[in-house]
């Protein structure tokens with residue numbers, strides 16, 4: 001991971017900044033330049049809800065190299081209370097007890113140690129609410 | 130627009146081809162198609178390839194391959210839309226012939242995936258997902274399809290058994306295809322007890338890492354009648370559509386809307402309905418994918434894809450045999466080659482040339498090839514002449 005590539009996403013990964021279309025009200029995460037719902041081009045910056053429910057999930061048992069130390073780990077698509085869906089790891093959870101509909105909240109966590117560029121990557125993970 | 134026909138097909142044995150360079154895998158396969166077509170020259174060429182840059186460190190692929198095939202200086206282009214690159218190459222070739230720009234076009238697909246380690250292949254394939262908002266969190270491709278499977282099971286009651294039946298069926302078909310990477314049968318118990326990759330998907334729910342190529346020669350239909358000695362197969366429908374690259378951004382993650390849209394366009398162009406399709410080659414990169422695809426193509430109702438495989442509806446001898454070649458599951462999945470290999474199988478079937486796995490009386494065949502978790506899809510419909 002190059003440092004510019006990491007740096008550019010910091011507002012989303014650290015602060016959950018999304019773009020709300022001022023024409024139709026759709027919230028886009030990450031922000032876009034054009035609204036995919038109404039083609040609007042005006043947005044205001046809003047912060048995502050930090051609680052939601054598990055929409056679907058899986059347990060990653062065969063992980064990419066920078067995640068091998070964490071495997072097995074749960075990942076899911078979480079529907080936040082503002083209606084936005086995100087993909088994230090679901091941490092601090094009993095892998096056998098995880099289920100669709102479970103309540104979770106977002107926490108700021110270490111995501112991966114990326115070896116080659118030496119960047120320690122942070123961001124959001126979900127944990128049981 | 131001119132009518133276009135497939136007049137030659139080529140495919141060699143797929144697998145782990147460590148002793149062959151990418152360029153040689155291509156030339157060997159292209160020559161099979163050229164010889165099958167009985168043509169003495171090629172006017173233009175397309176190659177579908179997802180990531181020769183990440184898999185073998187080689188870009189500028191089309192020129193390299195045209196050079197080694199000995200057809201330079203004809204125009205050659207490489208096209209990419211992840212695992213649907215082969216289907217896209219076929220569509221581009223069809224358009225070029227239909228528009229009258231070229232007469233005899235070689236369409237090929239290729240991927241050489243085993244020169245890198247397993248982790249290198251996982252990384253290269255992962256680039257077909259949203260790198261910043263899926264891959265960043267440690268979500269793999271099996272992980273994305275596993276989340277689709279989990280939700281399909283939740284919404285429609287699809288069972289672990291039904292997922293396994295897709296693998297069992299496609300391996301049963303693939304056992305009759307000597308060119309398949311894994312031409313042997315597997316049992317439900319073997320699938321259900323194989324190593325877990327991303328719950329509920331196990332290794333026998335996943336298509337393999339494969340080296341391989343596929344090629345077809347196409348030309349105007351009226352010229353096809355004077356070339357070669359095999360019956361030409363007519364291209365009657367083509368559709369291409371996109372969807373969000375991130376799975377989480379779709380309103381219904383088990384509904385492949387790009388497949389639905391591409392199929393609608395292809396059905397409309399061909400003037401056929403789903404129940405007029407005699408056989409289909411579809412993108413079973415994971416067992417759940419075939420279940421979702423058969424729904425989006427309109428072969429069965431929404432949510433009924435699991436029951437379709439369980440009842441034998443999609444098996445050889447069933448109403449619409451799906452993946453008679455063995456599919457990606459048994460035949461192998463060299464990603465850029467897959468879409469063209471589907472056309473190879475349909476052509477063999479519509480010529481009545483598919484050996485033990487021949488669908489009796491096959492007249493109309495459909496190919497569905499998709500990229501990523503469904504962010505791009507190509508659908509083609511071919512008809513016997």
Ligand SMILES: [Zn+2]
Pocket residue numbers: 021022023024025026035036037038039040
């Ligand atoms: Zn809008």
